[in-house]
Amino acid sequence: MASPFPPSSSAPGEGCLVAELTPQKTSALSTMTFQYPLKLISPSPSANQKSVLVFLLTYGGGLVGGDQVHLTITVKSLSKVSIVTQGHTKIFKCPSPDVTTRQTLHVTIQDGAALCLLPDPVQPFGGSVYEQSQKFIVSETGSLCLLDWVSAGRTARGEDWDFCKWNGRNEVWSSGEETKPRLLLRDNVLLDGDALSGSKKYLKKKMHGLDLFGTLVLRGPLVASLSAFFLDEFSALPRIGARDFRSQDTKDKDSILVLSHQEQWRKDRLSQEATDRILWSAAKVRGCTVVKFGAHTVEAGRTWIGNMLKEEGSIAASFGGDAIMCVR
């Protein structure tokens, strides 16, 4: 009898995922291999699923000092994949700064295919050393939605950016038929803790009271409306230093006016952003849209990005509601 489990690749921490379109026009996995400490789970497919859902897990819910995870994903023509996690990816402390915990992801998105990678935030514990490198090779008609966020650690235990080192790199490359791949975007975030910098509270000071820092990268036709949504909302933000010069009378008069749903939603969001101390920006970088955001607490950041994704709605519509479970 054949083993009911997927065959595993030989190297520890290695994983491989290939998705393709079935004759029934639904996306399905043709290959799924993984080796400890990496674990991949895909719920049994349903007939009307919009994309293949895969849980990216690690044993114990995190990576122990020195763990190396290397995952390769190929999203074949016209298929769609959503990758989620089951909670924060915890990065446990390392015995010394020389031991690096590393996660690399290599993704190829073919013509008309799409990948939605919305994991929970990475939570680096005090004394952890972590490097993450994610490379996406996206065809001209392929789409990518990528969220990469990191928290200050176990804030309930008083941790506040107390890790040793956190490096994150996201690269988006274009792939053409006859041209060689071209770098479209490279975002390196290098955070060195106090142990490496030698100065006390340096990183904390620099994070300016933020407990969460995130980057959302969008590229391709399937996320074009979401990109436009973020860029529009960003340009609708009040100017820095702008003041409300209306008199109390006018304010009272204006408050009776019935606002459209969009205006009301924006108004509520802006006041929420002020209370939660959300700081964000959106920029168009060589065909990709990059949204950077910071929040005073992890939950505030989660609520904010969730509010944006749900209000616009195209991610859930294209990939299925489960794709955005990290912000539900």
Added chain:
Amino acid sequence: MSLKADCAESQSICDEIALLEKRLKVAKDRLSGLRPNSDAISTIPRILPNNGSLAASSRHFLLLLSDSALPLGSFAFSSGLESYLAHSRPNSSFPTFLEFSLASYASTTLPFVLAAHRNPIGLVELDDTLDAAIMCTVGRRASVAQGRALLSIWDRSFSAALPGGTSTATVEALKGFTLLLRSTSSVASSDIPLASAHLAPLFGAIACILGMSLEQTAYVFMLSHVKALLSAAVRASIFGPYHAQKVLASVEVQEEIRKAIEREWNTKTENAGQTDDDERSPEQSSAHF
């Protein structure tokens, strides 16, 4: 009687002459004491020593590139200072911002200056890579505006005064880059342009052609950033011009620049990124100075 008187008068004149001669001698000695090498005057060459035309001209161009009158338009940008002030008032601190800004500017762009100086032939690729690594719209605009201005200065002003002994291959590479830039900007398309003319790689390549050393180039590049920030601070009424000069002259700023250059000396361009900074891992910061 009169003879005697005449004799006495001539004696007094003789004494006076002797006295004057003595004073003249003392005065001459004093003069030669003031100019100990008065004999050597004839050995000083009539013109300045010419120790290699390249060295002399590189010093000349070092002064030109570090001059705040260089029409780059650097002072049109505040490198995020205005935004910082708006977000952190009333608790803003300029020294803190300067420290972070220096570290961040060095880690994101200095590797591109160094790489372009070391290999000016790879200018097009460096420019393209840097274009992919700038996430901020305003920062991109600032970098491109200054880069294009520097290229114009090169084209219209510096290239006519090329020092002797410059590598023609490097000059050709720069010429090729200019042509590429013109061809991309004339074609209005939605495609990503092949060349953008960012400041950092162009500064490295042009400084290399002008014969400046790698250290000089890096130092001038970082110092210009500090000068631009200080000018923005003066215009934002944080402090006055004397305090700005005091900060510019301070040991702290010198030390920060030196540390930043040391830290990024061996950073590869693919590892350049937004840092919180202070000391990068030891293998990357093995210093050359």
